[in-house]
Amino acid sequence: MSAFEHTINNFGGVIIDPNALPATLEEFKQGLSESLAVWGQEDLRLVWLELPIAKAAFIPFAVEQGFIFHHSVAEQATLVYRLRPNAFIPSYASHYIGVGGVVINDKNELLVVCERYHRIDRPRFYKLPGGMVDADEHLGDAVVREVFEETGVRAKFESLVCFRHWHQARFGKSDIYFICRLSPLSTDIVKSEEEIAECLWMPVDEYLGMDSVSPFNKAIVRAAISYRGIGTTWIDGHGTPKTHEFYMPFEASEEA
Secondary structure (H helix, E strand, O other), X not given: OOOOOEEEOOOOEEEEOHHHOOOOHHXXXXXXXXXXXXXXXXXXXXXXXXXXXXXXXXXHXXXXXXXXXXXXXXXXXXXXXXXXXXXXXXXXXXXXXXXXXXXXXXXXXXXXXXXXXXXXXXXXXOEOOEEEOOOOOOHHHHHHHHHHXXXXXXXXXXXXXXXXXXXXXXXXXEEEEEEEEEEEOOOOOOOOOOOEEEEEEEEHHHHHOOOOOOHHHHHHHHHHHHOOOEEEEOOOOOOOOOOOOEEEEHHHHHHO
């Protein structure tokens, strides 16, 4: 018997090469059965099977063999099989990551937006520009991008001020929202017609005095004004600047 082409991760998990899977269901059935028999005799714990949507017909047989769903994306489903009854299966991504930008110009005006879409039971209110962090995107890059996309204002990332952690949010996942301080590099506003109903520079005191602004938004603006935050730095021997980012108090960051 022979097994599908695969690699072994650091946790005793077999990762089947999705690019080497057979073309037909019959070949897949025979190959998977033989592979599980081979791997079951070795000191391994899990088998990971990624199936592109073009091979979705393979899923029912994999489930019959004992595979369970782990996660899916638009073009692929990932299933996992326990070679040992009590083998630990790590959860899929548990959090969403968002960023918001506190951008204050030299007139002490805050860049704010009203979103075009909002909850029916809550009127529109002024908030900070921001949004979701893309995969493989650093926080600083994400907040600069989001501010520009929503308002047309170019800005420079200065520091990370604070964050909020919220459980049972979108799709039942937890949500972490990072608030960043930015300095504007331009002031002309060109709002996103698709997302934003209104965008303007508002005096900070006016914003902090508005009843419609949430206590959370007021608190993070005050924090950005009074607290320098933490800056980006680099620690040798921990990945690359493309894959990792580190935040530390400025004194430590400046010494690193």
